[in-house]
């Protein structure tokens with residue numbers, strides 16, 4: 001009875017309210033998702049890149065995949081975690097979810113779908129802009145698959161944070177110890193190999209590093225690092241499983 | 253009640269056995285056992301913090317229990333939670349609505365979550381909405397509604413999927429007089445169609461008016477349970493109310509009029525009133541600690 005169609009149908013049912021919100025507030029959604037990445041492009045790509053000896057164009061081609069990778073994180077984590085936290089602690093509407101006769105997998109998929117959709121929308125916009133400013137950047141349909149997987153992974157991470165935190169301040173902790181370091185260190189704005197040895201190991205353990213790696217491989221035609229694909233998928237599975245377990249054991 | 257039903261009218265649809273729910277050191281629910289019969293209106297009374305909401309939330313699978321066992325229509329709340337969820341609807345004390353969505357969107361979200369077929373969705377929503385006169389508020393954001401309308405929205409949500417068991421946690425708190433009467437009628441109508449109703453309230457007349465049986469909870473335990481008449485018998489059917497020397501109200505309960513009259517005579521020229529014991533008298537007597 002629990003076919004993939006059931007799960008798909010349930011996922012849509014769970015996500016409906018959040019998707020309606022995106023539809024009705026698309027302007028706000030675009031602004032919140034795009035301003036950050038565009039600032040990075042301006043500040044680092046043109047600002048910093050412009051002052052480099054070999055000129056900005058090479059560096060811009062380098063950071064566009066990085067910024068797209070970054071967007072899969074920035075467009076998902078904070079909105080998903082905040083929304084779950086609000087629905088759990090302030091609206092109490094997360095209870096309604098826990099009360100409905102729906103499979104837990106569908107609950108996790110549904111609650112992260114809006115985040116994944118945000119990632120897709122914002123990354124598509126950034127890609128379009130990237131293509132205009134840097135013709136070196138090519139588009140592979142696989143890029144969208146990676147955005148989908150990465151967006152889903154970081155949405156699950158956001159859901160996890162939203163379920164674990166019992167105050168808004170706790171969420172800031174996630175931001176300080178996970179999100180901000182990933183934003184700057186994970187090969188989004190510079191090559192990770194430039195880091196000192198110890199640091200590069202830490203960075204290698206973080207999921208965003210691998211999203212950047214895969215994205216750059218695809219968009220600059222330098223080949224996709226296979227280990228990165230595996231590590232990213234391991235993170236996807238781990239975050240999904242953690243969300244599943246928290247709901248299943250009613251710990252959220 | 254559906255006449256073709258083959259069930260015994262008094263079989264138990266909710267069975268709670270030795271339920272304990274702890275929050276850290278505090279036993280919010282402390283080893284209670286009781287059951288709710290199919291088709292009845294069951295009332296849960298008790299002072300603030302007694303553990304009513306915690307019990308209801310545990311029955312509905314939202315709250316984890318520390319120990320004990322709960323069966324809903326024969327299904328274990330821990331193991332067969334999906335089956336349990338198919339059978340229940342709950343309007344929570346802490347209204348659980350998405351404040352950035354409209355009333356209609358909230359009800360629709362609820363209907364979607366409860367797997368109402370898409371073809372029936374609109375008809376069901378219209379039917380439920382009509383019952384509490386929500387029509388003109390349908391396109392307002394929940395955030396903009398007054399407290400009472402939020403409560404009505406959450407009640408409509410709880411029953412849009414037409415559950416077999418409806419749990420209402422303080423459904424009339426904050427409702428105006430008219431709406432309260434509409435809700436009472438609604439509860440009776442739904443019950444008349446066979447829905448089992450489990451409600452909590454702080455209004456004793458409400459419980460007396462609606463409930464087939466009530467349980468009084470205090471400090472995580474059930475201190476009395478039965479029909480209103482049975483509870484009346486526990487404390488005494490006749491109540492004499494008078495004031496003591498400092499002007500405080502004193503109530504004494506008696507098994508019959510005779511002994512009440514004898515007591516009243518002993519009061520000399522103090523004012524008193526003698527009446528049938530109400531549920532409120534029973535409640536005060538039990539939770540006030542007069543009854544050991």
Ligand SMILES: Nc1ncnc2c1ncn2[C@@H]1O[C@H](COP(=O)(O)OP(=O)(O)OP(=O)(O)O)[C@@H](O)[C@H]1O
Nearest residue numbers: 275278280298299300301302303304305306307345
């Ligand atoms: N999530 C929680 N964490 C810690 N303690 C809790 C939690 N929920 C309830 N409690 C405690 O459990 C006890 C029972 O609370 P509950 O809400 O069940 O009472 P109630 O009978 O519904 O009261 P009221 O009439 O005020 O609604 C209270 O002492 C309350 O402080």
Ligand SMILES: [Mg+2]
Nearest residue numbers: 304305306345
């Ligand atoms: Mg309560």
